[in-house]
Amino acid sequence: MSSRNNKSxxxxxxxxxxxxxxxxxxxxxIAKGELSLDSKGFxxxxxxxxxxxxxxxxxxxxxxxxxxxxHPLLLDGKSGTSLEKGETLEDTVLNVDAxxxxxxxxxxxxxxxxKSLSQKVQSPILNAGWGKKxxxxxxxxxAYTIRRNLGSCDGKKVLIVGDIRHSRVAASHFELSQKxxxxxxxxxxxxxxxxxxxxxxxxxxxxxxAWADAAMALRVQLERHAVKYSLQDYRDQYGFxxxxxxHLSSHALIMHPGPINQGTELDSEVLQDSRxxxxxxxxxxxxxxxxxxxxxxxxxx
Numbered sequence: 601m602s603s604r605n606n607k608s609x610x611x612x613x614x615x616x617x618x619x620x621x622x623x624x625x626x627x628x629x630i631a632k633g634e635l636s637l638d639s640k641g642f643x644x645x646x647x648x649x650x651x652x653x654x655x656x657x658x659x660x661x662x663x664x665x666x667x668x669x670x671h672p673l674l675l676d677g678k679s680g681t682s683l684e685k686g687e688t689l690e691d692t693v694l695n696v697d698a699x700x701x702x703x704x705x706x707x708x709x710x711x712x713x714x715k716s717l718s719q720k721v722q723s724p725i726l727n728a729g730w731g732k733k734x735x736x737x738x739x740x741x742x743a744y745t746i747r748r749n750l751g752s753c754d755g756k757k758v759l760i761v762g763d764i765r766h767s768r769v770a771a772s773h774f775e776l777s778q779k780x781x782x783x784x785x786x787x788x789x790x791x792x793x794x795x796x797x798x799x800x801x802x803x804x805x806x807x808x809x810a811w812a813d814a815a816m817a818l819r820v821q822l823e824r825h826a827v828k829y830s831l832q833d834y835r836d837q838y839g840f841x842x843x844x845x846x847h848l849s850s851h852a853l854i855m856h857p858g859p860i861n862q863g864t865e866l867d868s869e870v871l872q873d874s875r876x877x878x879x880x881x882x883x884x885x886x887x888x889x890x891x892x893x894x895x896x897x898x899x900x901x
Contacts, residue, residue: 607703607724607896608718608724608725608726609724609725609726609727609736609892610714610715610718610725610727610730610734610736611727611733611734611736611772611775612734612736612739612740612772612775612776612779613775613778613779615736615779617779617780619895620740620776620779620780622895622900623740623888623891623892623895624744624747624891626891626894626895626900627744627884627887627888627890627891630887630890630891630894631887635894642669644669644670644671644701644702644897645670645671645672645673645699645701645702646661646665646670646671646672646673646701646702646703646704646705646893647672647673647675647696647697647699647701647703647704647705647723648661648662648665648672648673648674648675648705648728649675649692649693649696649704649705649706649707649708650674650675650676650677650705650706650707650728651675651677651678651689651706651707651708651709651712652707652708652709652729653677654707654728654729655858655859656857656858656859656882656885657707657728657729657735657737657738657885658674658676658707658728660882660885660886660889661705661728661889661893662674663886663889663890664886664889664890664892664893665893667886667890668890668893668894668897670702670893670897673696673699673701675692675696689708689711689712690712690717690720693706693712693717693721694720694721697721697722697723700722700723701723702723702893702896702897703723703724703725703726703893703896704721704723704724704725704726705725705726705728706725706726706727706728706730707728707729707730708729708730708731709730709731710730710731710732710733711731712730714727714730724896726892729768730768731768732766732767732768732771733768733771734768734771734772734775735768735769735771735772735857736772736775736776737885737888737889737892738768738769738772738857738885739769739772739773739775739776740776740888740892741881741884741885741887741888741889742769742773742816742855742857742881743776743780743782744884744887744888745853745855745877745880745881745884746758746782746813746814746853748880748884749853749877749880750813750814750853753780753781753782754780754781754782755781755782755783756782756783756813756814757782757783757785757811757812757813757814758773758777758782758783758784758785758812758813758814758815758816759784759785759786759787759802759808759809759811759812759814759815759816760773760784760785760786760787760816760818761786761787761788761805761808761815761816761817761818761838761840761865762788762792762817762818762819762820762838762865763788763792763818763819763820763821764786764788764792764793764794764797764818765791765792765793765794765795766821767818767821769818769857770784770786770818774798774799783799783800784799784800785799785800785801785802785808785811785812786799786800786801786802787801787802787803787804787805787808787838788838789829789834789837789838791829792820792829805837805838805844805847806844806847807847809844809845809847809848809852810847810848810849812848812849812852813849813851813852813853814852814853814854814855815840815845815848815852815853815854815855816855816856816857817839817840817854817855817856817860817865817866818856818857818865819857819858819859819860819861819865820834820861820864820865831864834864834865835863835864835865835867838865839864839865839866839867840854840856840865840866840867840870841867841870842867842869842870842873845870845873845875848875850875851875852875853875853876853877854870854873854875854876854877854878855877855878855881856878856881857881858878858881858882860878
């Protein structure tokens, strides 16, 4: 088994802070056009295995590959693949790995054990969203967005609002905040919160927003709840509406990892708010994933 696989990134607790700082610095250089990327990936391939639906994550990894000259091998769902014939997810990954791509970007549910799989493949695995366990690159791009706008993550206060119980994004922020020194707090209906929250919880949105340097709304995942929640009640109490956001500082950031249910967790008018960094998050997602892939193929990781 190749030692390359030591570079798998499945969570953020195992990623050293100096590697995160280096990742952000490389992203800065790419954004400024100060890093030469010509022919770095010439003749190389990267496998993008998306067993779950995705828009931003998948296309940003595709864009990152294209900008580095790497050819992306995309598997998007089961349609048209041997998964329709009964091949297991693990067998699919092992067969793609046998084609020797530089890395395997994988989005999957909890039914695939990426940690166990990482010991069986030659190529490093990049977690692009793993069940409810984590979404490392999303948390990294969120933190990078905060850093670019507020100067640093250290000491900042990040409020996450919504369906935290089922959020892999929130799970990764719990890990990354320990590395970068920002504080995370939660707000949402009781059924949307973790059973044993690892961080502070605000019962009222107004109090949480007044506390925050950055406020992040999450998609309401009603399909995962046994008891249906009134969307109108949710919007009134926890939605990022013009009225509710009056409690957020004029210097704070409004964020959302997407996809957005407009009119539920966030009103369409809020996208035009001067504090909104939602589309900037998408742009930064390409920079972070490009920086990460650059580090892998250049030996920086």
